[in-house]
Amino acid sequence: MEFREFGLILFAERYEECIAFYRDVIQLKIRNVKDTLVSFELQNGYLMVEQGGVGKNQEKSREQNPNVLRFDVESLIP
Structure with missing residues (x-):
């Protein structure tokens, strides 16, 4: 199987x-x-950032938010 690209979808409140x-x-x-x-x-x-997420005032548990976005980069400065 060959993947053309990957996608991450983030639902944001x-x-x-x-x-x-x-x-x-x-x-x-x-x-x-x-x-x-x-x-x-x-x-x-x-x-992809979409509407419809639910935020909390404190960190969510793994059960409430089992996904993590992680970007390993050298620097945030272009």
């Missing part, structure tokens, strides 16, 4: 703030914008 974080702080390039989602370019893949 604070949608606009999440988009601003990946666009402005992490400086990911926007690939696509639709009504309720924004896709960002990743090397060999994409990160």
Whole structure:
């Protein structure tokens, strides 16, 4: 099996703030914008941010949020 690319989907409660974080702080390039989602370019893949997540004031347990996004990078400065 050959994969063309991979994708990560993140459902965010604070949608606009999440988009601003990946666009402005992490400086990911926007690939696509639709009504309720924004896709960002990743090397060999994409990160899709969609509306509809549920946030908490404290850290979620593994049962409440079993997924982790991890980016190993040399620097956040381009």
